[in-house]
Amino acid sequence: MCLAIPSRIVEREDLRAVVDVYGARREINLMLMPEEVGVGDYVLVHAGFAIQKVERDAARDALKVISSIIEEVSREDRNAAETQPVARSPRGRDAC
Amino acid sequence: MKETVARMRELMEKIDRPVRLMEVCGTHTVAIFRHGIRDLLPEGVLLLSGPGCPVCVTAVRDVDTAIAIAKSEGVVLTTFGDMMRVPGSGKSLFNAKAEGGDVRIVYSPLDALTFAEREKGKKVVFFATGFETTSPSVAGTIMEAERRGVENFFIYSVHKTVPPALKALLESGEVRVDGFILPGHVSTVIGTAPYGFLASQHGKPSVVTGFDAQDILSGIRMILEQLAAGAARIEIQYTRVVKPEGNPKAIAVLGECFEPEDAEWRGIGTIPLSGLKVREAFGHRDAAAVLRPEVRTENVRTACACGDVLKGVKIPTDCGLFGKACTPDRPVGPCMVSSEGSCAAYYKYKAIEGMKL
Ligand code: SF4
Numbered sequence: 001m002c003l004a005i006p007s008r009i010v011e012r013e014d015l016r017a018v019v020d021v022y023g024a025r026r027e028i029n030l031m032l033m034p035e036e037v038g039v040g041d042y043v044l045v046h047a048g049f050a051i052q053k054v055e056r057d058a059a060r061d062a063l064k065v066i067s068s069i070i071e072e073v074s075r076e077d078r079n080a081a082e083t084q085p086v087a088r089s090p091r092g093r094d095a096c
Numbered sequence: 097m098k099e100t101v102a103r104m105r106e107l108m109e110k111i112d113r114p115v116r117l118m119e120v121c122g123t124h125t126v127a128i129f130r131h132g133i134r135d136l137l138p139e140g141v142l143l144l145s146g147p148g149c150p151v152c153v154t155a156v157r158d159v160d161t162a163i164a165i166a167k168s169e170g171v172v173l174t175t176f177g178d179m180m181r182v183p184g185s186g187k188s189l190f191n192a193k194a195e196g197g198d199v200r201i202v203y204s205p206l207d208a209l210t211f212a213e214r215e216k217g218k219k220v221v222f223f224a225t226g227f228e229t230t231s232p233s234v235a236g237t238i239m240e241a242e243r244r245g246v247e248n249f250f251i252y253s254v255h256k257t258v259p260p261a262l263k264a265l266l267e268s269g270e271v272r273v274d275g276f277i278l279p280g281h282v283s284t285v286i287g288t289a290p291y292g293f294l295a296s297q298h299g300k301p302s303v304v305t306g307f308d309a310q311d312i313l314s315g316i317r318m319i320l321e322q323l324a325a326g327a328a329r330i331e332i333q334y335t336r337v338v339k340p341e342g343n344p345k346a347i348a349v350l351g352e353c354f355e356p357e358d359a360e361w362r363g364i365g366t367i368p369l370s371g372l373k374v375r376e377a378f379g380h381r382d383a384a385a386v387l388r389p390e391v392r393t394e395n396v397r398t399a400c401a402c403g404d405v406l407k408g409v410k411i412p413t414d415c416g417l418f419g420k421a422c423t424p425d426r427p428v429g430p431c432m433v434s435s436e437g438s439c440a441a442y443y444k445y446k447a448i449e450g451m452k453l
Contacts, residue, residue, distance in 0.1 A: 004229060004281045004284065029206060029236060029240070031236045031239065031240075031345075031349065032232050032233070032236055032343065032345055032346040032349055033345060034343050034344055034345040034346070044281070044284060044337060046229050046230065046233060046281065047203070047204045047205060047206075047226075047229075047230055047233035047234075048203070048204025048205065048206040048207070048233060048237075049204075049206075049232065049233040049236050051229070051232065051233075051281075051284055051285060051343055051346055052284050052337060052339075052343055054336065054337055055336060058336035058337065061308065062306075062307070062308075062336075062337070
């Protein structure tokens with residue numbers, strides 16, 4: 001599925017950035033970003049790439065809903081895949 | 097929320113006939129159940145699930161091919177976890193792994209690339225499934241592989257695109273839909289232009305919608321407003337994320353790596369130009385061309401009605417196997433495998449008493 005997750009950029013170097021999402025740190029790639037972003041900005045992340053900038057308030061609201069959906073979906077898909085969940089970070093591919 | 101619901105009632109009185117809306121995206125299917133949206137809708141508004149579940153629409157033959165790749169000598173197949181239990185004509189990737197195929201789950205195609213960098217002696221193939229939200233990430237990873245000079249990284253693309261599928265659904269004449277709730281994140285990438293034909297050629301009001309309860313109710317209200325006014329436009333409810341032009345950068349990277357090709361959708365059939373093929377310039381990354389996996393797909397016939405469910409012709413409870421022979425623990429069809437598959441969502445929430453289906 002194609003849910004993208006709003007994440008806050010905490011570090012950035014060229015096209016690589018580190019984001020904080022639900023307290024987990026993940027490295028992401030900024031190659032697909034249509035505009036400049038920097039530390040403190042929120043971006044929508046999908047499968048390891050930032051795909052859009054989102055305003056802080058919108059990001060916070062979205063995080064709440066999306067986390068509930070992801071929790072549900074990834075828990076089930078993980079069970080389905082019978083794999084180890086990875087830390088607390090949601091799966092890479094997560095709403096259309 | 098109350099106001100939106102009240103307004104929808106008014107609009108339905110004006111429209112004065114039942115309205116069938118399709119939520120294209122599987123994540124909307126899950127969100128609609130989760131937020132109990134059906135309980136809030138006025139009488140006469142019916143929501144149908146559409147083809148937007150990548151796991152559900154991946155063709156049997158494509159799963160078989162992925163399995164054949166995983167079983168090839170010296171090859172590691174990497175995949176998103178949700179593809180593991182999807183049945184091919186006989187087996188799933190999960191079975192293939194149990195039989196010694198090297199299958200690993202990754203969260204991003206970039207993880208697969210990094211893995212390829214570490215395992216130089218192996219051919220590492222990423223099983224590229226998903227719609228336009230996902231395919232730019234895969235294109236970006238191909239670019240990265242070129243930049244880093246990782247020669248042993250390949251992709252097997254069964255990517256699909258949403259607008260051609262909607263076009264095929266409407267043109268088949270099988271589906272009765274009055275409007276579309278369009279996917280939020282696919283549209284983040286592609287914008288609204290590719291959906292134009294829904295309104296201009298088919299007269300279907302369509303709204304790109306977000307994922308919280310208010311978003312979904314507002315999206316539906318916006319479609320009803322159009323229906324009541326006899327209008328048909330493509331609108332965006334999810335304006336805080338989706339821009340009309342989408343993400344031009346992602347579209348450009350996608351176009352550089354992939355070109356459209358005809359693709360088979362499980363249960364639906366071949367849809368013209370609805371798939372993405374690796375462009376010749378990157379042909380050395382195309383696992384299908386490089387590894388030439390041998391696949392023998394048998395036509396398996398089951399009573400699974402997944403195809404009709406994905407087309408919005410049937411709802412899951414119309415399937416004779418639903419909840420009997422087919423449950424999330426023992427899925428017969430892919431719509432029950434994926435948690436965002438319509439059958440799985442119905443199964444899960446049907447258990448909640450009073451849930452309106
Ligand atoms: S309930 Fe199972 S068998 Fe029936 S359509 Fe859904 S997935 Fe297929």
